[in-house]
Amino acid sequence: MTTEPNPSPDPNSNEEVSSEEEPLLITDEMLTDHPERGRADFESGMSSFPPLTLILIALNIAVFVWQINTGSLLSKDAIIASGALERSHLFRGELWRLFSPMFLHGSLDHLIGNxxxxxxxxxxxxxxxxxxxxxxxxxxxxxxxxxxxxxxQPGPSVGASGAIFGLMAFIVVFLYKYQKTFFIRDRRIGFVIAAWGLLTIVFGFLSPYIDNFAHIGGAIGGAIAILFQKPFLLTKVHRS
Structure with missing residues (x-):
C-alpha cells in the first residue's frame, strides 16, 4: 500500500498556511482557585474539624447508644418515652420535646446519614x-x-434533619446574599446544595416514614436566621 505525498501549497493561492495553532485564551472564570478581584475567598481558612459540629455528632452517637441500651427503639411507645416529638405530650406542657428529637434517631442508617x-x-x-x-x-x-x-402531624418524629436543613438553607442564602463579598472556587456548590435539598423533600413526600415538614420548617428557620444576625466571617472580612 502506498500513500500519496501531501500536496505542496500553491504559491498563487490566497490562503495562508499557519505553522502554529492559535493560542488558547485562559480566562479568570476557568481558574477555580483564582482570587476574584474585590472579593474574599470563602474557603480560605476553612477547617475540616469544626468543633461544635463534631460535638453535635458525638452527642448524636452517644444518645443513639443510650437508645439501644434502654430499648427505646423497640416500640412506638418506647421511642415517645425517650423524648420523640409527639403532639399530645407537647400539649401537656412537655415543651422540651421541641428540641430533644434533634438528638434521637430511629435506626443506624438514619444516624449515619444525618x-x-x-x-x-x-x-x-x-x-x-x-x-x-x-x-x-x-x-x-x-x-x-x-x-x-x-x-x-401528630408524630412521633425523631432526627436531626430539621436542624441540618436549616444549615443547608443558611449557607445557600449566605452565598447568594453576600456574593459581592465572597467568592467560592466552584460556583456550582450553592446550586448543588439547593438541588439536593429540594430533591430530598420531593422524594420525602413519597415515603410515609420521612418527616418532610420538619425538613421544610428547618429550612425556613435557617433562611430566617441569616436575616437577624451578621455572620462572624463577614465581620472578619470588613475588619481586614
Missing part, C-alpha cells in the same frame, strides 16, 4: 458563623422544624 450531612453542612456554616452563632442557627432551625412538624 451525621454525614451535619458534617458536610457544618464545615461551611461553622466557618461562616463560628461557635456561638452556629449553635443559634442550628437549634433555631431544629426548633422551627419541630414546630411546623407538630402543627401538621
Amino acid at each position: 451525621c454525614f450531612a451535619l458534617y458536610v453542612m457544618g464545615i461551611a456554616c461553622e466557618h461562616a458563623l463560628r461557635f456561638k452563632q452556629f449553635g443559634i442557627v442550628y437549634f433555631f432551625s431544629g426548633f422551627c422544624g419541630s414546630l411546623l412538624s407538630v402543627m401538621v
Whole structure:
C-alpha cells in the first residue's frame, strides 16, 4: 500500500498556511482557585474539624447508644418515652420535646446519614458563623422544624434533619446574599446544595416514614436566621 505525498501549497493561492495553532485564551472564570478581584475567598481558612459540629455528632452517637441500651427503639411507645416529638405530650406542657428529637434517631442508617450531612453542612456554616452563632442557627432551625412538624402531624418524629436543613438553607442564602463579598472556587456548590435539598423533600413526600415538614420548617428557620444576625466571617472580612 502506498500513500500519496501531501500536496505542496500553491504559491498563487490566497490562503495562508499557519505553522502554529492559535493560542488558547485562559480566562479568570476557568481558574477555580483564582482570587476574584474585590472579593474574599470563602474557603480560605476553612477547617475540616469544626468543633461544635463534631460535638453535635458525638452527642448524636452517644444518645443513639443510650437508645439501644434502654430499648427505646423497640416500640412506638418506647421511642415517645425517650423524648420523640409527639403532639399530645407537647400539649401537656412537655415543651422540651421541641428540641430533644434533634438528638434521637430511629435506626443506624438514619444516624449515619444525618451525621454525614451535619458534617458536610457544618464545615461551611461553622466557618461562616463560628461557635456561638452556629449553635443559634442550628437549634433555631431544629426548633422551627419541630414546630411546623407538630402543627401538621401528630408524630412521633425523631432526627436531626430539621436542624441540618436549616444549615443547608443558611449557607445557600449566605452565598447568594453576600456574593459581592465572597467568592467560592466552584460556583456550582450553592446550586448543588439547593438541588439536593429540594430533591430530598420531593422524594420525602413519597415515603410515609420521612418527616418532610420538619425538613421544610428547618429550612425556613435557617433562611430566617441569616436575616437577624451578621455572620462572624463577614465581620472578619470588613475588619481586614
